[in-house]
Amino acid sequence: KSSIKGLRSFSKGLENDLDAVENAVAYDYSNGFVEGTNSRLKMIKRTMYGKCNRELLEAKLRYMRQERNG
Structure with a gap:
């Protein structure tokens, strides 16, 4: 409910990817190796x-x- 457009957009993105955000916080796994290889x-x-x-x-x-x- 912020008046700052960027903050609203960021929070909406977090809500849309809530499962991914929760998993990132809960687990120690990382896809850094795969991302580095793709890059x-x-x-x-x-x-x-x-x-x-x-x-x-x-x-x-x-x-x-x-x-x-x-």
Whole structure:
């Protein structure tokens, strides 16, 4: 019931995702690893867009994965 539009919008968003908010508070689990992996994949795709074909993109992703894991 705030007069501040941004605050009303934020609280409405919390109400809409109430289950997710409750789970985030109740559990120690995090999807940070998945989000980081998705972000890295999207960055690679953006930087290589129009410069290579699918096979080269797959090879680059495999190489980066092996390099990171040792």
